[in-house]
Amino acid sequence: MPYQFAAPTDTALPLHVIETEALDSWLAAQAPEVSSWVRLNGFAARIGQALLVPGPGGLALMALAGYGSEEDRARGHFALAAAAQKLPEGTYALASGLDGAERETECLGWLLCDYAFDRYRSRKARAVNLVAPDGIDAKRIEAIAAAETLVRDLVNTPTSDMGPDKLEEAAAALAKAHGAAVSTITGDDLLAQNFPMIHAVGRASATAPRLIEFRWGDTGPKLTLVGKGVCFDTGGLDLKPAANMKLMKKDMGGAANVLGLASMIMALKLPVQLRVLIPAVENSVAGNAFRPGDILTSRKGLTVEINNTDAEGRLVLADALALAAEEAPDLMISMATLTGAARVAVGPDIAPFYTDDDAAAAALAQAAKAVDDPVWRMPFHAPYEKRIEPGIADLDNAPEGGFAGSITAALFLRRFAGAGRYMHFDIYAWQPGSEPAQPKGGVGQGIRALFQALPGLASK
Structure with missing residues (x-):
């Protein structure tokens, strides 16, 4: 099955993962005919090189995968996947190499190396299978691969099939698969239950705005995840240029990543009391759209002057964060494709995050390095703070000047997150070009690092 390890079998082909600097010593230990074949075929153990070595009768004796140098590997991710994508169909079993801490990450890359978004175009999946090597937690890696696949599929799906209602269905399907309790507040009920900013942002869409919630687990620390679910963002009345709308199906990438993280937590039964909140809206243009200059009153009671209707993600998150804070969780995490400023600062690969907790930031940075899921503290x-205080209202949703846009957005959200421990991620959720195990399109960001760090983070 895709994104799962193969069962052990005697017919699995031995796979040797070889670093460039170790090639000569590896060849010296092989039979002369093997060494000659490898050299004649120009195998230099570079990243992305793969080679089958024939044995008696012409049948494959073993497979080789180039692993490059440490410097080469530092310039990319999932080096083993680069070779796995070039191997012929079959089942492989690790025979040598990958002895370090990178083994689990590289095995994850193998499981993801054949990912493709095929909802609208059929394709034949390649059966390049890997037997789970000794010393890894295969169940954990499979759960992470399944979660990453969920994130990618959700982000890649266009809004015609992933509007607020369909995002609700996806969240409910995940929750119910793990026995979680699901509830949703929709349309004008948002006003009746005091979620005015979620309602204001989403009311112009043909699909009603909503707040999706599910809970799982009844022991351990209270962990609340809040994900921005803007299923499409026209910019509202401050309409985006056409070129800037092309990727706006991914503006629910925060919600997708939160669901991916929740999937890992539930599948591997992390001992937490999990609560997931997703404000799901489409920021559209109609006669009832909220306007520049409007002043909205939030669930928390703070008033917000609207200086740009394209800064809507922080508005829907604010109401959800205020709700989450009322329960005083041990840890609250928000994830959102919130600002272009974050991309200017760190590019598309790195997930910038904010927290006042130095120990949590250090633990997350260490976890990110361990699982090759880069993050950066902002x-x-x-x-x-004064930049988000317009004078006419308590807060400004889009300060003038354009400086420090990611920071001012994070400061805005912190006003609603309460006094408890809070982390905010300003992610991109999109791979702009194809890389090994990461084809162009939706991608998980920061969630593997968070999952690695959560046992320590949530309990503090």
């Missing part, structure tokens, strides 16, 4: 810079 500052809640207090002197910028």
Whole structure:
């Protein structure tokens, strides 16, 4: 099955993963005919090189995968997947190489190396299977691969099939698969139950705005995940240029990543009391759209001046964060494709995050390095607080000047997150070009690092 390890079998082909600097010593230990074949075929153990070595009768004796140098591997991700994509169909079993801490990450890359979004175009999946090597937690890696696949599929699906109602269905399907309790507040009921900013942002769409919630687990620390579910963002009345709308199906990438993280937590039964909140809206244009200059009153009671209707993600998150804070969880995490400023700062690969907890930031950075899921801490810079205070209202949703856009957005959200422990991720959720195990399209960001760190983070 896709994204799962193969069962052990005697017919699995031995796979040797070889670093460039180790090739000569490896060849010296082989039979002369093997060494000659490898050299004649130009195998230099570079990343992305793969080679079958024939044995007696012409049948394959073994397979080789280039692993490059440490410097080469530092310039990319999932080096083994680069070779796996070039191997012929079959089942492989690791015979040598990958002895370090990178083994689990590289095995994850193998499981994901054949991912393709095929909802609208059929394809024949390649059966390049790997037997789970000794010393890894195969169930954990499979659960992470399934979660990453969920994130990618959700983000890649266009809004015609992933509007607020369909995002609700996806969240409910995941929750119910793990026995979680699901509830949704929809349309004008958002006003009746005091979620005015979620309602204001989504009311112009043909599909009603909603707040999706599910809970799982009844022991352990209280962990609340909040994901931005803007299923499409026209920019509202401050309409985006056409070129800037092309990727706006991914503006629910925060919600997708939160669901991916929740999937890992539930599948592997992490001992937490999990609560997931997703404000799901489409920021559209109609006669009842919220306007520049409007002042909205949030669930928390803070008033917000709307200086740009394209800064809507922080508005829907604010109401959800205020609800989450009322329960005082041990840890609250928000994820959102929130600002272009974050992309200017760190590019598409790195997930910037904000927290006031130095120990949590250090633990997350260590976890990110261990699982090759890069993150970078950004500052809640207090002197910028005045930039989000317009004077006419308590808060400004889009400060003038354009400086420090990711920081001011994070400071805005912190006003609603309460006094508890809070982490905010300003992610991109999109792979702009194809890389091994990461084809162009939707992608998980920061969730593997978070999952690695959560046992320590949630309990503090």
